[in-house]
Amino acid sequence: MYPDRVVSGMRPTGALHLGHYHGALKNWVKLQSELPCLFFVADWHALTTHYDDPSVIETSTWEMVIDWLAAGVDPSQSTLFIQSRVPEHAELHLLLSMATPLGWLERVPTYKDQQEKLADRDLATYGFLGYPLLQAADVLIYRASQVPVGEDQIPHIEMMREISRRFNHLYGKEKGFEEKAREAVKKLGSKRSKLYQELRTQFQEQGNEEALEQAKAMLDDAQNLSMIDRERLFGYLEGSRKLILTEPQALLTEASRLPGLDGAKMSKSYGNAIALREDKDSVTKKVRTMPTDPQRVRRTDPGDPGKCPVWQFHRVYSDDAVRQWVDKGCRSAGIGCLECKQPVIDAILAEQQPMLERAQQYIDDPSLVRAIIADGCDTARKLAQDTMRDVREAMGLGY
Numbered sequence: 001m002y003p004d005r006v007v008s009g010m011r012p013t014g015a016l017h018l019g020h021y022h023g024a025l026k027n028w029v030k031l032q033s034e035l036p037c038l039f040f041v042a043d044w045h046a047l048t049t050h051y052d053d054p055s056v057i058e059t060s061t062w063e064m065v066i067d068w069l070a071a072g073v074d075p076s077q078s079t080l081f082i083q084s085r086v087p088e089h090a091e092l093h094l095l096l097s098m099a100t101p102l103g104w105l106e107r108v109p110t111y112k113d114q115q116e117k118l119a120d121r122d123l124a125t126y127g128f129l130g131y132p133l134l135q136a137a138d139v140l141i142y143r144a145s146q147v148p149v150g151e152d153q154i155p156h157i158e159m160m161r162e163i164s165r166r167f168n169h170l171y172g173k174e175k176g177f178e179e180k181a182r183e184a185v186k187k188l189g190s191k192r193s194k195l196y197q198e199l200r201t202q203f204q205e206q207g208n209e210e211a212l213e214q215a216k217a218m219l220d221d222a223q224n225l226s227m228i229d230r231e232r233l234f235g236y237l238e239g240s241r242k243l244i245l246t247e248p249q250a251l252l253t254e255a256s257r258l259p260g261l262d263g264a265k266m267s268k269s270y271g272n273a274i275a276l277r278e279d280k281d282s283v284t285k286k287v288r289t290m291p292t293d294p295q296r297v298r299r300t301d302p303g304d305p306g307k308c309p310v311w312q313f314h315r316v317y318s319d320d321a322v323r324q325w326v327d328k329g330c331r332s333a334g335i336g337c338l339e340c341k342q343p344v345i346d347a348i349l350a351e352q353q354p355m356l357e358r359a360q361q362y363i364d365d366p367s368l369v370r371a372i373i374a375d376g377c378d379t380a381r382k383l384a385q386d387t388m389r390d391v392r393e394a395m396g397l398g399y
């Protein structure tokens with residue numbers, strides 16, 4: 001019914017590292033050439049945990065946008081913006097909050113987890129409890145169909161689907177809906193309207209999801225329908241409501257295959273990260289001092305790549321030939337660890353070279369970055385305002 005659209009955000013809490021690149025950004029770069037994409041800096045989300053120390057947010061915001069551009073996110077293909085510059089997100093968050101049961105928010109696993117993990121911060125706040133609801137607003141306001149996220153975010157996506165369904169249920173009532181929907185069915189033409197009815201019955205009586213999908217696909221193809229009739233027919237398939245908001249799907253991004261220098265998850269706070277735009281000497285030094293198989297104490301001791309974090313890097317950065325060379329050389333003590341690390345160093349530097357080049361123009365002229373964001377905010381805001389018009393109308397605020 002609504003066009004396919006991808007929305008995702010990242011909190012600006014520090015410079016991005018290669019874990020972010022292999023975990024998320026590479027995927028964004030791929031997606032932008034396939035579907036319309038909106039990528040935004042979730043600065044309000046950063047405030048939910050850093051409300052007492054907001055100074056990092058501003059610098060991190062601009063650094064992060066440069067990191068995105070460096071990684072190849074292309075403002076001519078995707079829309080880049082800052083959440084707080086599209087205040088409609090806050091309006092939708094507020095309106096959604098009216099009908100969101102507290103239990104839904106308290107039940108989200110990240111709520112308790114993060115409070116325990118970040119025990120040094122007081123996260124018993126209203127804003128933090130509302131984190132996933134603000135995230136729901138971020139996505140629903142663009143009627144996004146797909147949201148690329150990591151596994152930890154799946155419960156948030158599940159919740160936004162429930163929020164969307166609840167919204168449509170509460171506010172999607174339309175006077176004479178059933179009648180209007182039946183009129184719209186007729187407009188499909190006799191063959192298709194018969195099929196539509198059959199598929200609708202199969203879904204409603206037997207919960208046949210395939211029938212639902214097939215009916216949706218048919219509606220997608222029905223050229224002669226007006227937007228509003230199409231919307232009604234989508235709503236009529238599942239019940240007797242108009243679909244004002246859509247149900248987005250998670251596009252699960254595989255966990256970053258690149259661990260930190262010590263083999264644990266790469267994270268700035270663990271001190272095991274390589275920044276996206278780290279300088280050459282520092283990359284070289286970090287990899288050269290990386291821990292290896294602890295059993296391999298002397299050069300003459302054979303090692304086991306399975307027990308070595310350097311091997312994980314080879315799995316991301318090296319081809320088969322190099323990996324065979326490592327495996328054989330390590331197990332037979334034929335190569336030394338520094339020797340083994342050199343191809344990794346070379347590959348990281350080669351990966352970073354184009355990123356450093358792309359970043360340079362933006363470092364030299366920050367006004368370019370501001371302009372990209374200003375454009376993106378305009379584009380995003382128009383889309384957000386379209387949805388908000390429908391939302392206000394549905395909630396009886398259309399004065």
Ligand code: TRP
Nearest residue numbers: 007008009010011042045135138
């Ligand atoms: N919560 C997300 C994270 O921590 C960031 C985020 C905020 C987000 N709003 C979003 C991601 C909307 C996807 C869509 O990674």
Ligand code: SF4
Nearest residue numbers: 293303308330337340
């Ligand atoms: Fe690790 Fe390579 Fe040394 Fe083996 S040779 S322990 S894989 S660094």
